[in-house]
Amino acid sequence: MEKTVYESDVLIVGGGLAGxxxxxxxxxxxLSVTVVDALDPATATGAGFDGRVSAVAFSSCRMLKRLDVIKHLAGQMQPINDIVVSDGRVRGPGSSLFLHFDHTEIGDEPLGHLIENRHMRIALQKAIEESPKVRLVAPNAVKSVAYGAQAVATLADGATVKARVCFAADGRGSPTRIAAGIKTIGWDYGQTGIVTTVEHERPHEGVAQEYFLPGGPFAILPMVGxxxxxxxxxxxxxxKTILALDDAAFADEMRARFGDYLGDCRPVGPRWSYPLSLQLARxxxxxxLAxxxxAAHxxxxxxxxxxxxxxxxxxAAAEVIIEAARLGQDIGALDVLERYQRWRRFDNVSLSLLMDGLNRLFSNDIGPLRLARDVGLGVVNLMGPARRFFMRHAGGSVGDLPRLLRGEAI
Incomplete structure (x- = not known):
């Protein structure tokens, strides 16, 4: 029986939130694109697959609009109007010093939107179905990729994909990256992220809370409703101990951190947990291959x-590849792909290390450090220009932005 051969300009390994x-x-x-994903699309959008919610910055929302994805998210986007950053202890009072970001200080757009990952995947899949130049091959796994005059991938069912360039978008444990011999650096934080959904009595008014506790940050992210x-x-x-608690005891531990500012509250639905670590590709x-x-960070x-x-x-990758194609260049050549690498490496590394430093600074109960960070929050809160800069940075509007993040076509 003859095996299927797919030919396209670009192969993307991984059909998730990057691919x-x-x-x-x-x-x-x-450009014509073949996306290969090992996961069944129906599984990826199931309610039990991923309980996380993503904070989508306003620049990223512009990209979703330009890619015709926003129309599939009607009723699923919760605006982030304010962010409050504070420090505290479990079952103890929070610091009187805090940092407050108000979106009206920098324009009419919200600071971003909270969108459930499940609904994001549903919207992206619908947009993929509407795009005649994208072929989604799933569920199917890439077994190997050979790189020469083309990138030639062999799939689990024996099919072959031939493309001028391959993008690895297959997650932090990327088999494509590992098979290519690309090393990573990083470390484990010794922390686990517990994710669950809470129903509460009072409206949240689109306010997100980042509450720093000795064990790590406790983020309260507003959802629709x-x-x-x-x-x-x-x-x-x-x-591990908290996740093993029964529903009543888990709710008590949650309320000890959540507080009562939104009235009566209770966890609903499943609990998920994720080990936390830093990982950067060399x-x-x-x-x-890119x-x-x-897969990169x-x-x-x-x-x-x-x-x-x-x-x-x-x-950035799309802009580099499309411009190279218009100039008649080989879109899989190393000099083309290195343009993308140079564009993105500094931003990725610097933000990764900044998040690492903030976690280390706040995830402890050391007296002098607690005093220093609380004073720092209070001082920045009083400095309008600094506060507005941090808001623009969080919104993704600082630096050399690709056109899509400015809401422009490439």
């Missing part, structure tokens, strides 16, 4: 910048 936007962006630039997503960071041993580019998203979820960092990769 699908990259496919849409490249297709809008006129009177709901919030918790990203609750604890040391591994404490997290290279993003090889001949005919890394995007978590995985950072601490403090401040919720991981997805936006990956989408800055997506926007």
């Amino acid at each position: 699908m936007p990259l496919a849409l962006a490249l297709a809008q630039g006129g 009177n709901r919030a997503s918790l990203v609750w960071t604890e040391r591994h041993d404490a997290a 290279d993003y580019a090889r001949p005919r 890394l995007v998203g978590d 995985a950072i601490h979820p403090i401040a919720g910048q991981g997805l936006n960092l990956g989408w800055r990769d997506v926007a």
Whole structure:
């Protein structure tokens, strides 16, 4: 029986939250794309697969609009109007010093939107279905990729994909990166992120809370309706104990940290947990291969910048490849892919290390450090220009932005 051969300009390994936007962006630039994903699309959008909610910066929202994804997210986007950053202890009073970001200080746009990852995947899949230049091959796994005059991938079912360039968007444990011999550096934080959804009595008014506790940050992220997503960071041993609690005891531990500012509250639905670590790829580019998203970098979820960092990769990679194609260049050549690497490496490394430093600074109960960080929060809160700069940076509007993040076509 003859095996299937798919031919396209670009192969993307991984059909997740980095791979699908990259496919849409490249297709809008006129390139044909084959996306191969090991996971069944129906599994990836199931309610039990991923309980996380992503904070999508306003620049990333511009990209979603340009890629015609926003229309599929109607009713699923919760605006982030304010962010409050504070310090405290479990079952103790919080610091009187805090940092408050108000979106009206920098314009009419919200600071971003909270979107459930499940609904993001559903919207991206719908946009993929509408794009005639994107072929999604799933569920199917890439067994190997050979790099020569083309990137030639062999799939689990024996099919072959031939493309001028391959992008690895297959996550932090990227088999494509590992097979290419690209090394990583990083370390484990000794922390686990516990994720669950909370229903509460009073409206949240679009206010996100980043509450720093000795075990790690406790983020309260507003969702559509009177709901919030918790990203609750604890040391591994404490997290294991908390996750083993029955529903009533788990709710008591949650309320001890959540407080009563939103009235009565209770956890609903499943609990998820994720070990937290820093991981940075030493290279993003090889001949005919480039890394995007978590395959290139995985950072601490403090401040919720991981997805936006990956989408800055997506926007930059698409711009570099499309411009090279228009100039008649070989889009898989190393000099082309290194342009993307140079564009993204400094931003990725610097933000990764900043998140690492913030987590180390705040995830402790050392008296002098607690005093210094609380004073620092209070001082920045009083400095309008600094406060507005941090808001623009969190919104993704600082630095050399790709066109998609400015809301422009490539």
